[in-house]
Amino acid sequence: MHQQKKGIPKSSIKEATFQVGFGIVKDAHGGDWHRQVSLLAGESIDRVKEKLPQLTQGAFAENIITRGVDLGSVAVGDTLRIGTEILLEITQIGKKCHDDGCAIKKATGDCIMPREGIFAIVTQGGEAKAGDAIELTSPST
Known part of the structure; x- marks a missing residue:
């Protein structure tokens, strides 16, 4: 997912280029x-959609939606591999919701980004396609 302007939902894309330092x-x-x-x-996202079925992909401004990856177990400093090339270093877990609450929090009474949003920097770039494997390569100890 990506967006060319901040403040709007992201749109789904089939492939993306990950660039170190960007x-x-x-x-x-x-x-x-x-x-x-x-x-x-x-x-x-599925849990939120139970309360807000009209929720669309990109509503949280997320770049990557994972399936079957235990993002709850990652810690700052851990590394994720996407496909065979791309490495991401986890830099932050969670982010403050907007002061007046985002549209999702207003509609459901909760926002998952402060607890479950994962943020990273690109330490090794490359090309990724929707469906590429994502794995934790350096778990916390």
């Missing part, structure tokens, strides 16, 4: 900072 090429959140790429578990 994030996902052409994404509005890319840049020289600690939240270049965002990940969110699809299972978490």
Whole structure:
């Protein structure tokens, strides 16, 4: 997922270029900072959709939606591999919701990003396609 402008939902894309020191090429959140790429578990989104069925992909401004990856077990400093090339270093877990609450929090009474949003920097770039494997390569001890 990517967006070319901040403040709007991201749109789904089939492939993306991950660039060291930036994030996902052409994404509005890319840049020289600690939240270049965002990940969110699809299972978490499913729980929100139970209360808000009209929720669409990209509503949380997430770059990557995972399935079957235990994002709850990652810690700052861990590394995730996407496909065979791309490495992401986890830099932050969770992020403060907007001061007045995002649209999702207003509609459901809860927002998952403060607890379940995962943020990373790109330490090894490359090309990724939807469906590429994502694995934790350096678990916390």
